[in-house]
Amino acid sequence: MVRFLGGLVGLFFAGMLLLSFIWGAVSVVPVLSEHGKLVAPTAESEFHEHPRQVAWSFNGPFGKYDEAQLQRGFQVYSEVCAACHSLHQVAFRSLADLGYNEAEIKAIAKAHQVPAIDPNTGEATTHEGTPADKFPLVYPNDVAARAANNNAIPPDLSLMAKARHDGANYIHSLLTGFREQPAELLRKFPDAKTGEGLHYNPYFANLNIAMAPPLTAEGQVTYGEGQPKPTVDQMAQDVSAFLMWAAEPKLEARKSTGVGVLIFLIFGTVLAYMAYQNIWAGKEH
Numbered sequence: 001m002v003r004f005l006g007g008l009v010g011l012f013f014a015g016m017l018l019l020s021f022i023w024g025a026v027s028v029v030p031v032l033s034e035h036g037k038l039v040a041p042t043a044e045s046e047f048h049e050h051p052r053q054v055a056w057s058f059n060g061p062f063g064k065y066d067e068a069q070l071q072r073g074f075q076v077y078s079e080v081c082a083a084c085h086s087l088h089q090v091a092f093r094s095l096a097d098l099g100y101n102e103a104e105i106k107a108i109a110k111a112h113q114v115p116a117i118d119p120n121t122g123e124a125t126t127h128e129g130t131p132a133d134k135f136p137l138v139y140p141n142d143v144a145a146r147a148a149n150n151n152a153i154p155p156d157l158s159l160m161a162k163a164r165h166d167g168a169n170y171i172h173s174l175l176t177g178f179r180e181q182p183a184e185l186l187r188k189f190p191d192a193k194t195g196e197g198l199h200y201n202p203y204f205a206n207l208n209i210a211m212a213p214p215l216t217a218e219g220q221v222t223y224g225e226g227q228p229k230p231t232v233d234q235m236a237q238d239v240s241a242f243l244m245w246a247a248e249p250k251l252e253a254r255k256s257t258g259v260g261v262l263i264f265l266i267f268g269t270v271l272a273y274m275a276y277q278n279i280w281a282g283k284e285h
C-alpha cells in the first residue's frame with residue numbers, strides 16, 4: 001500500500017514537472033517569434049545590427065584598463081556628452097583610478113556646481129564640488145530634460161555600459177553608426193521612415209534614436225601630446241572605454257581574482273587526485 005501511494009506521489013510530481021516544462025516552452029514561443037523568425041519581418045528584425053567587436057585592452061581573462069585611454073574618454077565625456085548626460089553614480093574621487101592626482105581631482109570637482117543646503121537659511125543652493133561629491137545632474141528633472149531634447153530624456157551614463165548587452169562595443173557602434181536610412185528599408189517598409197527629430201542608427205533597438213550624432217568631426221576634442229589622432233572612431237572608442245570603467249571600476253580586481261581562483265582549484269584537483277591514488281594504493285582489485 002505504502003509503495004503504491006509512494007508511486008502515486010512520484011507520478012504526481014513527474015506529471016507536474018512535465019506540465020511546467022510544456023507551459024514554459026509554450027510561453028517562450030512568442031518571445032522567439034518577436035525576433036522575427038516566426039512572424040512577418042519588420043524593419044527592426046531586418047535592419048537592426050549587432051555591435052561591431054573592438055579589441056579592447058580590458059578584454060580577456062588578463063584584461064586591464066588603459067589609463068591614457070580612460071583619461072581621453074573622460075575628456076570626450078566632459079567636453080561633448082556632459083552637455084546632456086549626467087554621470088550621477090560616479091564620485092569625483094573615483095577619478096583617481098584614471099591616474100589623476102589629488103590636486104587634479106580637486107580642480108575637476110571644483111569646476112562643477114553640486115547641490116547643497118545653505119547652513120544658515122536651510123534653503124537649497126549649490127556649492128563648488130569636492131572630491132567626495134558625485135557628478136551633478138545635468139537637468140533638475142525629467143520635464144526640463146525633455147524640454148531641452150526634443151521630448152527625449154538623455155539617460156544617465158554611469159551604468160550604461162552594463163545596462164546594454166555588449167555595452168562598450170554597443171556604445172562605440174552606436175556613436176559611429178549614424179547614417180542615411182537605407183533605400184532598401186524604405187522600399188520594403190514605406191511606413192518605417194525615420195520621424196522628425198530622430199536619427200537613423202541601425203545599432204539602436206528601434207533604429208531611430210532621438211540623440212543627434214554627438215561626434216561628427218575629427219579633432220572635435222583636442223588630445224594631449226603623444227596621444228592618438230582624435231578621429232571620430234578613436235573618440236568613440238575612448239569614451240566607450242571610459243564608460244565601461246564608470247560602470248565596472250573593479251573589473252581588473254574581478255579578473256585577477258578569477259585567475260587566482262582557477263589556479264587554486266587546479267592545485268586542489270591535483271591534490272585530491274594524489275590523495276585518491278594514495279588511499280587506494282594498497283588495495284587489491
Ligand code: HEC
Nearest residue numbers: 080081083084149152153154155160171209210211214239
Ligand atoms: C545634445 C544632447 C546629447 C549629447 C551631447 C549626447 N547625447 Fe546621448 N542621448 C541624448 C538623448 C536625448 C538620448 C535619448 C535617445 C532616445 O531615447 O531616443 C541619448 C541617448 C544616449 C545613449 C543611450 C542609447 C540607448 O541604448 O538607450 C547613449 C549610450 C548615449 N546617448 C551616449 C552618448 C555619448 C557617449 C555622448 C558623448 C559622446 C552623448 N551621448 C552625447 C542626447 C545627447
